[in-house]
Every structure is written in C-alpha cells, then in structure tokens.
Amino acid sequence: RKEVEQDPGPFNVPEGATVAFNCTYSNSASQSFFWYRQDCRKEPKLLMSVYSSGNEDGRFTAQLNRASQYISLLIRDSKLSDSATYLCVVNIGAGTASKLTFGTGTRLQVTL
Amino acid sequence: DTAVSQTPKYLVTQMGNDKSIKCEQNLGHDTMYWYKQDSKKFLKIMFSYNNKELIINETVPNRFSPKSPDKAHLNLHINSLELGDSAVYFCASSQETASTYNEQFFGPGTRLTVL
Numbered sequence: 620r621k622e623v624e625q626d627p628g629p630f631n632v633p634e635g636a637t638v639a640f641n642c643t644y645s646n647s648a649s650q651s652f653f654w655y656r657q658d659c660r661k662e663p664k665l666l667m668s669v670y671s672s673g674n675e676d677g678r679f680t681a682q683l684n685r686a687s688q689y690i691s692l693l694i695r696d697s698k699l700s701d702s703a704t705y706l707c708v709v710n711i712g713a714g715t716a717s718k719l720t721f722g723t724g725t726r727l728q729v730t731l
Numbered sequence: 732d733t734a735v736s737q738t739p740k741y742l743v744t745q746m747g748n749d750k751s752i753k754c755e756q757n758l759g760h761d762t763m764y765w766y767k768q769d770s771k772k773f774l775k776i777m778f779s780y781n782n783k784e785l786i787i788n789e790t791v792p793n794r795f796s797p798k799s800p801d802k803a804h805l806n807l808h809i810n811s812l813e814l815g816d817s818a819v820y821f822c823a824s825s826q827e828t829a830s831t832y833n834e835q836f837f838g839p840g841t842r843l844t845v846l
Contacts, residue, residue: 716786719776
C-alpha cells in the first residue's frame with residue numbers, strides 16, 4: 620500500500636465549479652499534513668497546511684480526519700488558473716528530521 | 732531574486748557518465764533536501780542535510796553522493812549514470828526548528844535525461 624494515496628484524475632471541471640480532492644495516508648504516526656500545488660514542468664509550492672480543526676484560505680478549504688487518516692481539499696468557484704496538479708503531502712518526521720512523503724497528485728483541469 | 736536555484740536546468744548525457752547538479756539557497760535556511768520526480772510524476776525524498784550534516788538518506792544507490800560545502804549549498808554527484816536515473820531532480824530548503832514544521836521551498840528542478 621502506498622504511504623499517501625490520491626486519485627490521479629484528471630478532474631475536468633467548468634469555471635465556477637466546486638471540486639473536492641481526497642487523500643489517505645497509511646502511517647498513523649504522521650505529524651503534519653499539507654497540500655502542495657505543482658504546475659506543469661514547475662516546482663511544487665505549498666498551497667496550505669491542513670489542521671484537524673479544518674482551515675480555509677479564500678476559496679480553498681482543507682480538512683484532516685486523523686481517525687480515518689484522511690485529508691481533503693475543497694476548491695470553490697474554480698478559476699482557469701487553478702489548473703494544476705495538487706499533491707497531498709504528509710510529514711512523517713519532525714523538526715530537523717522532517718520527511719515529506721508526497722502522493723502522486725491529482726490533476727485538475729478547469730475549462731471555460 | 733531566486734530563493735532556491737539549481738544548475739543546470741537540463742542535463743542530457745550518456746549512460747556510464749558521471750555528472751553533478753548544484754543547488755544554492757539564499758533564504759538563510761539550515762536544512763536542504765534532494766528529491767527525485769520520476770516519469771510517473773512521483774516525488775520522493777532522497778537526502779536531507781541540516782547544517783552540512785546528513786540527516787535523511789533514503790534507499791538511494793551509492794552512485795548518488797550529496798555534498799554540502801556550507802549550509803547554503805547542497806550538490807548532488809551521480810556516478811555511472813543509468814537509464815533509470817532519468818528524472819527531474821528538485822532541491823529544496825527549509826528552516827526547521829525542533830518542534831515545528833516550516834515550509835519547504837523548492838528549486839526549479841533539473842531535468843536529467845540519460846541516453
């Protein structure tokens with residue numbers, strides 16, 4: 620079983636749609652959780668951290684369910700510029716021994 | 732100003748050759764990483780260094796040797812290149828403290844093609 624699993628997509632949605640991505644992780648000792656965004660042929664960039672209490676950043680909402688080892692990302696009112704691959708990321712270590720484990724990513728294509 | 736830079740951006744070479752990729756960060760971070768992203772886009776950590784000291788060494792063939800001359804630089808030397816080494820290699824840096832996680836900033840990547 621992969622350490623971090625995501626549906627690879629692609630998700631093709633029209634502008635303005637709401638889209639949700641899910642992710643599961645296998646290591647219950649995981650310390651912290653993130654969504655990164657990677658544009659085509661570019662480097663990954665942090666989109667947002669994910670907390671058990673849930674957190675929102677504009678049109679983006681992330682949720683963590685530690686009991687189910689499940690992470691989600693909701694994007695409301697999709698824009699063309701949201702087209703990218705969204706990487707679910709889990710930090711197994713802590714501090715200087717931080718070790719990010721990436722899912723294979725979910726590709727989103729927003730169309731007119 | 733580029734925060735994390737890598738050179739070269741593209742590297743095409745023959746099997747069996749030895750090559751190096753350089754990484755520099757000007758963010759004042761003390762932890763640096765090398766990741767490999769294969770053709771299936773799977774991004775996996777290879778090494779991490781904190782203040783020039785090796786912290787993480789995943790199961791990477793010993794043909795790969797990282798070197799950190801100072802905390803702003805982490806280079807990757809690869810001996811006897813193989814076809815399977817073809818991938819995009821990303822360098823990253825962060826400022827880690829004992830108890831918290833801080834964002835990792837990635838370089839633009841080096842696309843290595845082994846022929």
